[in-house]
Every structure is written in C-alpha cells, then in structure tokens.
Amino acid sequence: MDTLASVPNSQSSFACLDFINSRWRDHRDGIGVYDRLPNPQWQNWFLERWRLRPEPGTGPLPLHDLVGARSALRALLESWASGQQPPAGEVAALDRILARSHVQRRLEASAGHLNLRDEPARRDWTWVLGELVASAAALAGAGPSARLKVCGNDLCSWLFWDESHNLSRRWCDAATCGNLVKVRNHRRRRRAQA
Numbered sequence: 001m002d003t004l005a006s007v008p009n010s011q012s013s014f015a016c017l018d019f020i021n022s023r024w025r026d027h028r029d030g031i032g033v034y035d036r037l038p039n040p041q042w043q044n045w046f047l048e049r050w051r052l053r054p055e056p057g058t059g060p061l062p063l064h065d066l067v068g069a070r071s072a073l074r075a076l077l078e079s080w081a082s083g084q085q086p087p088a089g090e091v092a093a094l095d096r097i098l099a100r101s102h103v104q105r106r107l108e109a110s111a112g113h114l115n116l117r118d119e120p121a122r123r124d125w126t127w128v129l130g131e132l133v134a135s136a137a138a139l140a141g142a143g144p145s146a147r148l149k150v151c152g153n154d155l156c157s158w159l160f161w162d163e164s165h166n167l168s169r170r171w172c173d174a175a176t177c178g179n180l181v182k183v184r185n186h187r188r189r190r191r192a193q194a
C-alpha cells in the first residue's frame with residue numbers, strides 16, 4: 001500500500017526533486033515501481049508544499065506533460081550531477097516548457113530600495129511546469145554538483161540534495177535504505193565466511 005507516510009524523507013530542498021521522486025523503485029527489491037503523480041493525495045501535498053497550486057478553472061492536471069517533464073528533468077539532473085553533457089533532446093523539451101510559461105516583471109519601491117520581481121502572468125499548469133524547470137536550474141545554480149546524489153542503495157532510485165557539511169550523506173534515509181544495505185552486507189559477509 002503506497003501511502004505518503006510509507007516513504008520517509010519525501011521532502012527536499014527543491015521542488016524538482018520532490019517532483020522527480022514521485023516515481024521510484026522499491027528500495028527492497030528494486031523491481032516494483034511506484035508512481036504517485038496520478039495520486040490526488042500526493043498532488044495535494046506537492047502543490048501545497050511548494051505553493052504551486054494552479055488557480056481554479058485553469059484546466060485539468062496535464063498528466064502526460066508532467067510525466068514527460070519528470071523524465072526529462074531526471075535525465076538533465078543526473079547528467080549534471082555526473083558532469084556529463086546534458087541530453088540535447090531533454091534540454092530542448094524543458095526549454096520549450098519555459099518558453100510557454102509567461103512571467104511578467106513587477107517593480108516595487110520603497111525609500112532607498114527598488115525591487116524587481118517576476119510573477120506569473122497566469123497561475124495555470126503551464127506556470128507549474130515552468131516553475132519545475134526553473135527549480136532544476138536553481139538547483140544547478142546552488143551547486144556544487146556533488147551535492148546531488150542518488151541513494152547509495154543500488155536498488156533505490158531516490159534523488160536527494162546532500163546538505164551535509166562534508167558531503168557525507170549516502171542514503172535517501174538512513175533508517176530505511178542505510179539499514180537495509182547494512183543488513184544485506186552483513187548477510188553477504190556471513191555467507192562468504194560459511
């Protein structure tokens with residue numbers, strides 16, 4: 001049963017990571033694949049957490065576009081993390097998403113202070129998709145790329161941003177994947193000794 005509570009650490013520093021992690025492999029067998037994107041409970045959680053809820057009347061959730069954006073974002077960020085050239089097709093697809101999302105610039109002024117900010121022309125799904133792409137760019141800007149990691153459990157696909165001082169974090173969650181790998185390694189050593 002997939003409940004939001006069943007996977008720990010389902011919060012990260014960047015919206016794009018929570019978005020990408022909406023699809024993940026079972027960390028125990030590496031075979032089962034779960035996808036929360038179609039799950040209204042997950043959608044609510046995600047849109048609230050990142051303040052990305054579209055205005056009412058702006059159309060249904062574009063599942064197909066979101067699924068496409070999610071796999072393009074994963075490919076982009078994994079190549080960035082490993083220092084490889086980002087795949088051109090995915091970059092072009094994400095660029096098209098940004099080009100469709102319209103933002104307008106606004107000016108705020110107070111004594112001695114001028115502030116220019118971007119705001120969405122319309123809070124619809126085009127805006128949501130654009131914000132997800134922008135979040136990946138913000139992540140890359142926050143670098144270094146060594147902070148972006150896939151969980152150290154080979155069977156787990158969870159992406160996370162390692163905010164530890166010495167980049168020592170290995171697991172999406174030490175209590176689940178960390179323990180699982182420790183137990184697995186222990187059993188392997190015992191079998192090897194037997």
Ligand SMILES: [Zn+2]
Pocket residue numbers: 027151152153156157158171172173177
């Ligand atoms: Zn993991």
